[in-house]
Structures are given as structure tokens and as C-alpha cells.
Amino acid sequence: MQDRRAVWERETQRKGMAGKMHFVAWLMVAICLLPWLTTQHHAGQPVNSTSVRGSLQEPETPEVMFELLWAGLELDVMGQLHIQDEELASTRPGRRLRLLLQHHVPGDLEGAEQQLQQFQDLRKGPPLSPWDFECLLLTGLSCVYRLHKASEAEERGRWTQVFALLAQETLWDLCKGFCPRQPPSLGPWLSILHPFP
Numbered sequence: 001m002q003d004r005r006a007v008w009e010r011e012t013q014r015k016g017m018a019g020k021m022h023f024v025a026w027l028m029v030a031i032c033l034l035p036w037l038t039t040q041h042h043a044g045q046p047v048n049s050t051s052v053r054g055s056l057q058e059p060e061t062p063e064v065m066f067e068l069l070w071a072g073l074e075l076d077v078m079g080q081l082h083i084q085d086e087e088l089a090s091t092r093p094g095r096r097l098r099l100l101l102q103h104h105v106p107g108d109l110e111g112a113e114q115q116l117q118q119f120q121d122l123r124k125g126p127p128l129s130p131w132d133f134e135c136l137l138l139t140g141l142s143c144v145y146r147l148h149k150a151s152e153a154e155e156r157g158r159w160t161q162v163f164a165l166l167a168q169e170t171l172w173d174l175c176k177g178f179c180p181r182q183p184p185s186l187g188p189w190l191s192i193l194h195p196f197p
Contacts, residue, residue: 059130064093075145079107105138109146109155112162115139119169127176136173140166 059065071085081101083089089098106112119136122128128136140163147159168185 059134060093060096065097068094068097069141073101073141073145075149079146081105081142081145100134100138101142104135105142107142109158109162112139112143112146112159112166116162116165116169119166119173123169123172128173133170133173136166136170140170 060068068083068088071083071088073081074084075081083094083097088094106115115135116139119128119132122132127133143159143163143166147156147163150156150159171185
């Protein structure tokens, strides 16, 4: 009887954790898509294809990106993120997102930590380019999926830390040129990430 109760409690805790992570993921998407709601990423820095690398062209409109992400992503056994809706995945924006996820978003913890460090090194400079900002957003979103799949407490803790720091970098970048001297902190919101053992 006690074993059954323990199993039930673990499952309830895991479902609660999944719900919180889903909420945090969409909160981050909402925060990060904010710059594209206007015609400029940040004051004085228009969104154009000159700041974007290669054949990926300029970032998708918020509506298109939201639709792609709303369809849901899945993490396969090889550690690659894919759009769940095959029809959306076959569109030009879907193929572009797939390329970004495969080639520009780290697939492991060490890569995510390195990319976080690169974004932290850029913190005192000008606002990120639309390209870099999109990579920041997608790396954070990738962390949420990988955190959910992590089986060991230590690994979950590291993914949680990287995600929280990426979310903070996102907020700081959004505030460049708009916020007072001291950028806002996600400190109070990060408490929802602490239920992980």
C-alpha cells in the first residue's frame, strides 16, 4: 500500500513539474517574441536580413513563430528537437526552424553552457542582433525540453540553472535602452523552478 502511495506521489509531483515547465516555456516565448511585435528589435536597430547569417534569412514574424512552437516540439532519442505537426514542419518557416534547432541550438548541456557564456559576454554591449536573440530564445526553449527529459537530479539542476540564466539574459537584452540603470531580475519568478530535487 505504501509503495503504491509513493508511486502516486512521484507521478503527481512529475505531472505538476511538467505543468510548471510548460508554463515557464510559454512565458519565455511570450517574453522573447516581444521585440518582433514592432518593426524594430530595439530602438535604432531595424530588423533586416543584413544582420542574419546564411540562407536562414530574417526571423519569422511573431505569429508564424508562435504557430510553429504552439504545435509543440518533441525531443527524439538522438537529442534533436522536431516540430510535432508534420504539415507545419514541411513549410518554409518549419524547415527554417528545424535548421535553427539542428545547427544553431546546442543539443547538450556543455554546448548550452558555452552559448550562455557567449551571451553573458555580450551583456554589456549593444542589444543582440535579431539572429542572436532568436538563438537565445530557442536555446532557452531547448533547455526546458531537455530539463523535462533529464533523469538524474544533478543534470536537472544544471539544465534548470542554464535555463534560468538564459531567461535572465533575455530579460536584460530586452531592457537595453529601455529600463533604468538596474535591469530587472527574474529572482522572484525563479522560485517555481526550485521543486526539483
